[in-house]
Amino acid sequence: MTAPLLQARNLSVDLFTVRSALRPVDDVSYSVGQGETLAIVGESGSGKTVLNFAPIGLMPTGVVTDLHGSLRFEDIELVGLPAARMRRIRGGRIGTIFQDPMSALNPALRIGRQIAEVAELHLGMTSVQAEARALDLLKLVRMSDPESRLRQYPHELSGGLRQRAMIAIAVAAEPKLLIADEPTTALDVTVQAQIIALLKDLQKRLDTAIVLITHDMGVVASIASKVAVMYAGRIVEYGSVDQVLLEPRHPYSTGLIAALPRPEDKAGTLFRGLPGAPPIMGAPQPGCPFAPRCPLVVDYCTDVRPPLAPAPTGSAAACHVVNDVPHREMAHA
Amino acid sequence: MLEKTALLSVRNLVTRFKSVERGKWITAVDDVSIELAPGEMVGLVGESGCGKSTLGRSIVGLEKPQAGRIILDGVDLSTLSGRTLRERRRAIQYVFQDPYASLNDRQTIGEAIAEALIIIGVVDKVEQRRRIRLLLDQVGLPDALADRYPRELSGGQRQRVAIARSLAVEPKVLICDEPVSALDLSIRAQVMNLFLKLHKELQVACLFIAHDLALVRQATTRTYVMYLGKIIEEGSSGELYAQPSHPYTRALLGSIPTADPRIEASRAPPAIFGDIPSPTNPPSGCRFRTRCPDAMPACASDPPPAVELTPSHRARCVIAADLYEAKGGSVGRNHYAGA
Numbered sequence: 001m002t003a004p005l006l007q008a009r010n011l012s013v014d015l016f017t018v019r020s021a022l023r024p025v026d027d028v029s030y031s032v033g034q035g036e037t038l039a040i041v042g043e044s045g046s047g048k049t050v051l052n053f054a055p056i057g058l059m060p061t062g063v064v065t066d067l068h069g070s071l072r073f074e075d076i077e078l079v080g081l082p083a084a085r086m087r088r089i090r091g092g093r094i095g096t097i098f099q100d101p102m103s104a105l106n107p108a109l110r111i112g113r114q115i116a117e118v119a120e121l122h123l124g125m126t127s128v129q130a131e132a133r134a135l136d137l138l139k140l141v142r143m144s145d146p147e148s149r150l151r152q153y154p155h156e157l158s159g160g161l162r163q164r165a166m167i168a169i170a171v172a173a174e175p176k177l178l179i180a181d182e183p184t185t186a187l188d189v190t191v192q193a194q195i196i197a198l199l200k201d202l203q204k205r206l207d208t209a210i211v212l213i214t215h216d217m218g219v220v221a222s223i224a225s226k227v228a229v230m231y232a233g234r235i236v237e238y239g240s241v242d243q244v245l246l247e248p249r250h251p252y253s254t255g256l257i258a259a260l261p262r263p264e265d266k267a268g269t270l271f272r273g274l275p276g277a278p279p280i281m282g283a284p285q286p287g288c289p290f291a292p293r294c295p296l297v298v299d300y301c302t303d304v305r306p307p308l309a310p311a312p313t314g315s316a317a318a319c320h321v322v323n324d325v326p327h328r329e330m331a332h333a
Numbered sequence: 334m335l336e337k338t339a340l341l342s343v344r345n346l347v348t349r350f351k352s353v354e355r356g357k358w359i360t361a362v363d364d365v366s367i368e369l370a371p372g373e374m375v376g377l378v379g380e381s382g383c384g385k386s387t388l389g390r391s392i393v394g395l396e397k398p399q400a401g402r403i404i405l406d407g408v409d410l411s412t413l414s415g416r417t418l419r420e421r422r423r424a425i426q427y428v429f430q431d432p433y434a435s436l437n438d439r440q441t442i443g444e445a446i447a448e449a450l451i452i453i454g455v456v457d458k459v460e461q462r463r464r465i466r467l468l469l470d471q472v473g474l475p476d477a478l479a480d481r482y483p484r485e486l487s488g489g490q491r492q493r494v495a496i497a498r499s500l501a502v503e504p505k506v507l508i509c510d511e512p513v514s515a516l517d518l519s520i521r522a523q524v525m526n527l528f529l530k531l532h533k534e535l536q537v538a539c540l541f542i543a544h545d546l547a548l549v550r551q552a553t554t555r556t557y558v559m560y561l562g563k564i565i566e567e568g569s570s571g572e573l574y575a576q577p578s579h580p581y582t583r584a585l586l587g588s589i590p591t592a593d594p595r596i597e598a599s600r601a602p603p604a605i606f607g608d609i610p611s612p613t614n615p616p617s618g619c620r621f622r623t624r625c626p627d628a629m630p631a632c633a634s635d636p637p638p639a640v641e642l643t644p645s646h647r648a649r650c651v652i653a654a655d656l657y658e659a660k661g662g663s664v665g666r667n668h669y670a671g672a
Contacts, residue, residue: 043517188380193602218590222597261547273522
């Protein structure tokens, strides 16, 4: 295999606002190959959105972002890339899909114009060419009645159609990488199934890599090839989708997966969950951030930060305790 | 069959809104009848735009229904007005989806709960304090939180406060509109378990409005499925999930991805077409027919009958009995309950 399409090495993000300094992403490494889907799973405040959007310059105004480490896309180092060059990549070779299509689309522009704009900017098309391309893209995302949709405004479309329009914008410049932030969270399950099927189909046809940010394990299982589980700004488990979902190793991922209701759970029985509350984003901590909620916690967990250590078989987990277990088990074998 | 024991009975309720188009109406809730027995946990599921929240809001009086009756404890609320209506309706309380929007930023938690206590006539400060402590304890929050502001609380804690506030007036029915969908995955189980605990301890009946079917299946004993303003299937939760007998319920259940990549790799999404149609101009006959994989010409002409599959399970679809039997159920034919 050649070099991965996107590779993060020891990436950290510091955010400085008027009042506080935070480190929402703390020393994170991962890679995504062409045509691959990496799912980044985590709860709110785990840093999964900042991890993906800070490096491509999509942060709220009034926040000073400081990046450390390295994030290479193709042969370009994105950390420290001037804003002007970033603008040419973002929306072009890197497409983005956001959670809420209503606030991501321009309410005052027709759908066709919004798609054409991308093709004009990144592919250098004339407006006539670009409008023709917009029609092709609406067909590609399997929008019903594409000719009349081109002339509609976002408020005239349903949630599912808006999300299709946003996907059409994201793939308008034939990106190598799609970053999708909770693309189906705002949608109903029946529409979610259609959008996931569409993303899989587009990925096959365009050979795009997808980084999918989500909290839904079902969505992960249906589309991802690799999974990174984030907790308090760190990747706590990283491996193939089969490894992480079927044989999770980190106590946090184990707990999250065990918490999903199963068909065999009887009506009226208690739900399984994790005790305690998710961490509040703040300054980096010395030990393991999951220690206060962890069932396996031992005394040095709060002092020594567990490295993300690969196991001989299975995923890499950042946990002192589970990384000791395989050695013991292997002694038995 | 629940008639005689029902605590809350909603009969043929219709709630309409004026459309932006002149002279047009959106019938969000169209001739819906549901029932809740005392202390029962009931689910109401459906896609966004199906009218499930409007139904809940109509029951508590946040929307004004155009027709139909809401009977609480044997008293028809539509015959009451003013003070008596407000006092009666107090037995039904609402828990909103978004705990960030449902609490006042400028009130402490204690003040927010005290407001509810004042409404029921608890004006003594010491007694208020005692009750607030009790309520916070019931929802698993420390007493010290009473002096904090909502902004200092996490989403899960806020939702607990909202629940404590609805419990302050000692309701018999809680209408919970997506109470955990704004919460983090690891917190959802905690709040759901709180509902189960409260239900057990206080015997309060709950109508759970949700789109998360797995959650509803585990929490409730009966489930109603709603589509474009109509209840299209109802039954005991276990049976409804094991033997869904309306094509829509089947599609809804089939759309939920499992967390097992081995199953997902080979699973095709269910055959359901497009999005929910506009309620301004619903399809004739069966409202689901435009998206239904099993639609036939007859579906366009008349609304489908309610087919009684078991005494507690019925579905409004012409082929409901076939679907039920295909899933291993047996149903005596011609047992149609009528429309």
